[in-house]
Amino acid sequence: MPRTSPKTQPRSADPAIRFDDLTLGYDGHAAIHHLSGELGRGTLTALVGPNGSGKSTLIKGIIGLLKPLGGSFTVSMDQTVAYLPQHSELDRSFPARVKDLVALGLWQRCGLLGRHQPEDRKKVSGALTAVGLDGFGDRPLDTLSGGQLQRARFARVLVQDANLILLDEPFNAVDEKTIRDLIALIQGWRAEGRTVVTVVHDLDLVRSSFPEALLLARRPIAWGPTAETVTPKNMQRARLFQEAWDDDAPWCAPAIRVRPGRAA
Amino acid sequence: MLDLFIAPFTEFAFMQRALAGALLLSLSACPVGVFLMLRRMSLAGDAMSHAILPGAAAGFLIYGLEIVPMTIGGLIAGALVATGAGAVARLTVQKEDASMAAFYLVSLSIGVVMVSLRGSSVDLMHVLFGTVLALNDAALILIGIVTAVTLISIALYWRALVAECLDPLFLRSVSKLGGVVHFLFLGLVVLNLVAGFQALGTLLSVGLMILPAASARFWVNSVFAMCLLAVGIGFAASLSGLLLSYHASLPSGPAIILSAGAAYLLSLLAGPRGLLRPLLPGRHHRTA
Numbered sequence: 001m002p003r004t005s006p007k008t009q010p011r012s013a014d015p016a017i018r019f020d021d022l023t024l025g026y027d028g029h030a031a032i033h034h035l036s037g038e039l040g041r042g043t044l045t046a047l048v049g050p051n052g053s054g055k056s057t058l059i060k061g062i063i064g065l066l067k068p069l070g071g072s073f074t075v076s077m078d079q080t081v082a083y084l085p086q087h088s089e090l091d092r093s094f095p096a097r098v099k100d101l102v103a104l105g106l107w108q109r110c111g112l113l114g115r116h117q118p119e120d121r122k123k124v125s126g127a128l129t130a131v132g133l134d135g136f137g138d139r140p141l142d143t144l145s146g147g148q149l150q151r152a153r154f155a156r157v158l159v160q161d162a163n164l165i166l167l168d169e170p171f172n173a174v175d176e177k178t179i180r181d182l183i184a185l186i187q188g189w190r191a192e193g194r195t196v197v198t199v200v201h202d203l204d205l206v207r208s209s210f211p212e213a214l215l216l217a218r219r220p221i222a223w224g225p226t227a228e229t230v231t232p233k234n235m236q237r238a239r240l241f242q243e244a245w246d247d248d249a250p251w252c253a254p255a256i257r258v259r260p261g262r263a264a
Numbered sequence: 265m266l267d268l269f270i271a272p273f274t275e276f277a278f279m280q281r282a283l284a285g286a287l288l289l290s291l292s293a294c295p296v297g298v299f300l301m302l303r304r305m306s307l308a309g310d311a312m313s314h315a316i317l318p319g320a321a322a323g324f325l326i327y328g329l330e331i332v333p334m335t336i337g338g339l340i341a342g343a344l345v346a347t348g349a350g351a352v353a354r355l356t357v358q359k360e361d362a363s364m365a366a367f368y369l370v371s372l373s374i375g376v377v378m379v380s381l382r383g384s385s386v387d388l389m390h391v392l393f394g395t396v397l398a399l400n401d402a403a404l405i406l407i408g409i410v411t412a413v414t415l416i417s418i419a420l421y422w423r424a425l426v427a428e429c430l431d432p433l434f435l436r437s438v439s440k441l442g443g444v445v446h447f448l449f450l451g452l453v454v455l456n457l458v459a460g461f462q463a464l465g466t467l468l469s470v471g472l473m474i475l476p477a478a479s480a481r482f483w484v485n486s487v488f489a490m491c492l493l494a495v496g497i498g499f500a501a502s503l504s505g506l507l508l509s510y511h512a513s514l515p516s517g518p519a520i521i522l523s524a525g526a527a528y529l530l531s532l533l534a535g536p537r538g539l540l541r542p543l544l545p546g547r548h549h550r551t552a
Contacts (some may be wrong), residue, residue, distance in 0.1 A: 012521050063437045083437035094430045095485045107438040112423055
């Protein structure tokens with residue numbers, strides 16, 4: 001986890017993550033330009049934007065899977081991170097049981113070699129109960145439906161017991177009842193004071209369940225309370241972004257910045 | 265009757281050594297094969313087995329049929345091809361399957377050219393197909409060391425190996441071990457192929473790795489059980505292959521791999537996850 005050294009003095013009371021002119025991308029092409037701002041502790045933020053707007057890229061950057069092309073970000077030292085990759089990253093044909101998948105969440109506690117203690121096993125079965133998969137522990141992964149598998153992956157997040165939770169498109173290919181249950185879990189995490197960032201496509205869901213939103217379109221369009229962020233005008237601007245890479249695009253000069261709480 | 269199975273091993277020391285070597289190889293290579301298959305890299309194992317040829321050939325050219333130099337040469341060639349192919353995949357637009365294919369094909373042809381520079385086709389046959397019946401002390405010790413290193417590494421890195429197959433992005437989010445495990449694992453593959461080539465040859469040693477693992481997949485549904493079953497199938501194939509070779513005067517390496525192939529065919533047909541089970545009458549579905 002790259003915890004880049006803070007360049008600036010704390011602006012607010014120690015946010016969970018501070019972005020400082022962060023640019024992330026691939027092969028020199030920026031997928032997100034110049035993100036600056038703070039992600040407050042205990043906030044529940046929806047990451048919104050068209051396909052290719054840099055939402056997953058931002059999450060991968062925070063996790064440390066991508067190195068910044070420019071700028072930096074700082075994850076507060078006391079933050080432990082749980083990351084839920086997109087559905088498609090998991091090999092469903094792998095010969096494992098549901099509880100093996102969930103027990104991966106013990107990694108931060110037990111590491112490579114630590115034995116799983118009885119209380120760890122209790123944690124795993126408790127998490128399965130919490131996501132509504134009681135009795136599924138011994139089922140092979142390839143017998144689960146898409147929704148059940150997503151519940152199991154949420155159980156793994158529960159077991160990780162992290163205070164910063166990053167979820168990449170957790171509601172894809174999941175039915176309404178499951179979405180309701182997963183939203184309830186997410187709101188429970190927020191009530192416990194955890195910081196949650198979730199990539200979401202369903203704007204109605206964003207408006208109804210996420211107090212804050214960050215609207216991306218290869219650059220931050222708006223960031224703040226959902227009602228002020230996910231507006232028709234902002235969405236229109238987000239849709240106009242250029243999806244294709246332009247190989248002749250000029251090299252970037254520091255320009256557009258967005259801070260939470262106001263539109264650019 | 266029992267004589268048929270036991271006499272060859274009690275009467276001939278070379279058969280005992282062959283059996284010991286083949287059993288050790290099974291103990292080591294079969295679990296590696298399970299992970300190779302689960303990572304969808306079965307054919308990469310085959311490519312690597314070709315790739316070690318020029319190294320073995322260089323050892324052979326300089327020192328003759330000596331196990332230690334040929335082994336070291338094989339390890340170097342295998343490491344070069346694995347890291348070269350991996351580096352091309354990471355640094356360029358090319359995917360690892362294509363770069364691996366390019367590297368191993370060049371490597372294989374260099375190896376064949378090198379062997380033909382000096383040896384007769386008998387030498388080439390030896391390097392390509394091995395002679396488990398001629399395992400000497402040095403070879404047995406080498407196989408023993410490789411087995412120990414492999415089993416200890418797999419035991420130590422078990423959790424990371426499983427996580428890397430099942431959910432690699434997740435592993436990278438909680439640990440820096442992802443990349444380490446990938447290269448450690450490739451190292452184990454090369455090590456086991458090199459250990460196997462004296463007995464089975466460069467081309468066939470991958471057979472003992474993949475066939476028992478692929479067979480086990482039809483029977484069980486947990487990684488640990490697959491490893492145990494694959495080792496068992498490897499043991500059975502070693503034993504029956506050597507007996508087949510002894511009684512029917514077949515070359516020993518291919519006889520072992522053919523036995524493993526028979527186990528694969530049987531598993532494919534009869535295993536609970538195989539072809540025939542769904543066709544059996546009487547088993548209907550439950551109501552819930």
